[in-house]
Amino acid sequence: MSATPVNRTPRGRTPYRGATSGSGARRAVRTAAAVLVLAVLLFPLYWMIDIALQPGTGLAATDWFPVHADWGNFRRVLDSQGSSLLTSLLVALGAVAVCLALAAPAAYGLARFRLPGTRTIVFGTLITQMVPGMVIANAVYSSYVDLHLVNTYLGLILADASLGLPFSVVLLRSFMAALPHEVIEAAWVDGANRFTAFLRIVLPMSRNALITCGLFTFLFAWSDFLFALTLNTTDDVKPITLSMYEYMGAHVDDWGAVMATAVLAAVPAAVLLVVAQKYVAAGVSGGALK
């Protein structure tokens, strides 16, 4: 996004903060409560790491604390799953790009242009969420065979984009419907057509909402198993959700290694989450509230 006439949202108000005026003691209580909430909600994750650190113990015999922590599982996974992590990353980022490229203009059009059939399209977008994934995957597979998109990055990226598209259209539409019209009008007066106005003004103003949609699409694509399984018949494109099965056999699963994979696979996405957090906070509803 290049330099723009308006590069920050005009709604730069200070958001309300519940306890800005709280005393130090109250803050400490809140912090303690937060730690408690985290402990309860994140306990299953702790348990995953705990299992990963105790190779060779059956799940029923895992200790509560990894007293004799053994990093073997993590080392093994790091050695063999690097390329799958990279594949996951590439596919998820690609899916984000495709999804946003499709969703942003559509959301704007649906929010602003008063096109005939807007209601139908929004209705359709909501319904699409309901088509069972298996049904989509089966149908997409048969088309992909004809288009030679099976076993390709492009194919998986296109399919994974569908995981975030309806969500993004719904969210961005409600965001863009609330953008102040005057600013966009001003650009028209300056001679910009609708498309350049969209590029130069609407998109930058929607930055936070775009990041939010991008983030969620990334997470949907990152955790996709069904498309990856269906649309690949070789190991050429093998994201981490599939390669995890290298530790799961028909009868016996090596849960320690599976947990280690899951933990390691969560790291890149977690970093992204932390980085994107502040934009997400600001971008979800955007100007929808006034």
Added chain:
Amino acid sequence: MPNPRHTPRPTPGRRRAALLAVASTLTLCAVALTGCAASPDPHTLTVLNSATDTAEHAQNQKFFDRCGAEYGLKVRQTSVPATQVVSKALRMASSHSLTDILELDGSDLPAFAATSGLEPLKPLGVDTAGLSRGALSMGSFQGTFYGIARSVNSLALVYNTDLLARARVPVPRTWDELLSAAKRLTSGKTYGMAFSATPDADGVYQFLPFFWSSGGDEAHLNDLKGAAALNLWKTLISDGSASSAAVTWTQQDVNDQFLAGRAAMMVNGPWQVPALDAQTKIHWAVATIPAPTAGGSTQPPIGGTVMTIPRTGHRDRQALAAKVIDCLNTERNQVAWGEAVNNIPTRTAAAAEYRKDNPKLAGFADAVATARSRTALVGAGWPGVQTALAQAFQSVLTGSAAPERALRRAQASVDAASK
């Protein structure tokens, strides 16, 4: 899924058009970073199986390489999770892109054979001499042999020798002995007995040795002969000798409980041997699953995967696939494979050799010798029967139905589905 208009069978007349289409999509493929597997490589055979597990995948590859080399072939495996093999194979079938060798679970064979999408193996030159009766039955559909198993498994009673010795409990041979042994072995956090009763193929597999031994007939569930087996399971749980969590425990969970010392006996298969061998805390041995009465016999099920050759239309490739399969099933290779994956070879002579080499696993080898195929009676109707049986034991074990009622309802649901 099929769409004949878009995916014409590669008849000679259409082949040129197909080639043209391939050429025109090459550009698309270049954009798409990786390759089009449009025209099969004549020197590479493809296999679809469920060997996702690294060790099993590598083991398979070793044998494929060994046998492929004899014919100047490479073999490429595509491995998907076991629960996904059927849907993956069906999808591939719909786009006429099935692999040269398709390795299915034995219980799925009839459903595939019934589509006429599989080649009979004998005319292709696969040697079936000396295969055990169970293996022949598992690989056959309506009298024709479509799938050969290199090795098979069954179920047996695995017990904790220390716990049994300490409680002075002999290894149970009848159901009555099983009930009383399980009761005596139960103490503190340790159950006398553990089994898996999940509502899926594995739970049903565990139920079958009891169901069949009591005279149960999967084609006539409502003859109520299987009720005794339901009662046995139910009693184990109501006595407190087995955990009511059995309805959610997978066979691996059961093994985990056993290894943690929380179960004195369990029903399980030879695939657990590596896990059992990997530890030294629990001392274990294998016995035949108890029979209903003294002098009676136990009828265990046979399980495992079979290799099939789909009708791909490539006669030459099918012939090569048959040769590779034949090589994988020589006596020597069967024994080596069986030892690699802890399953029992299907050629009787190979099984005997395996039994001699692995005396500790004799219990499993004996079970396989008499084991019965799940699909022998009901063929392609097995999936429906399996679902019904699972519903039956789940409702009995959770106390929501009496055994007789559960079996009548099971037969009714099979009948309704097959209408």
Added chain:
Amino acid sequence: MTTSAPTSTALVPPRPAVRRRPTAAWLRWGFVAPAVVYMAAFFGYPLVRNVLMSFQHYTPKTFFTGSAPFSGLGNWRAVLDNPLLGQALWHTLVFTVGSLAGQFCIGLALAVFFNGRFRLAGFARAVLLLPWLVPMVVSSVVWRKLLDQDTGVVNTALQDVHLAHSPVHWLSSPSLALLSAILVNIWIGIPFNMVILYGGLQEIPREVYEAAALDGAGPWQTFRRVTLPMLRPVITVVLVLGFMSTIKILDLILALTGGGPADSTQTLGTLTYQLSFQSLDFGQGAVVGTLLVAISAVFAVFYLRANRAEFAGEQ
């Protein structure tokens, strides 16, 4: 949003440049068309196929031969006669309502809580999203272990603090299994709800709260009279998206209970799966899939009705 629609209508100039009109119409459709085409391909086509399939005799053989004879209402009759259907419908309803209520209430409570400024608030907000990153196959096995009646951490903890004197049969009792599935699904859904609702809270201008404080409103009143109404559009989005992803749930239940024990967690999602991929009757599976879509279509109509004002200017 409620105010923006009329405002923008009023502000739209009387079609600024008449000479640009033809281009503009073409361009306006150009904005929407790619997404519509994409959705038609990736959702519309499968949907239509699924509906067709529900009227076909669709078996494994179909995949090989490509022919699926039409069977009229045969599949529909079989599914409607299936005693499991009623159960599955009821379980789906309970599961969806229970999950949504739990996810939403806890998500909202946490969003309000973390909206305060205190040490760790930002960090905690980010970290709470982690459950979302765990693949379902992994989180469900973890939960299966945590909820195990004999050795699970949950029962151990409950018994240690004397909240339960005998082990709770979370997954093996038909009367509790659905509740357990709901609890796990709530755990999975909290991050999503919290993030979106937190975003909504951030947008509520401070002045509104100051005005409420001047009027002498207490915290609960402020929450009910200010926060909730201001948050309404965001709440709608969260609930709609939550509904859509919850009602068709499959993988969680499949991995947690497999639909058991004794079909007590059988939902429309698992029923489709069972019919299609265990019984290999794809026609009947498609019937249940179509039913799911139809139910959500009804729901979507209600949603659009309720938000009619928003679409008023757009027809």
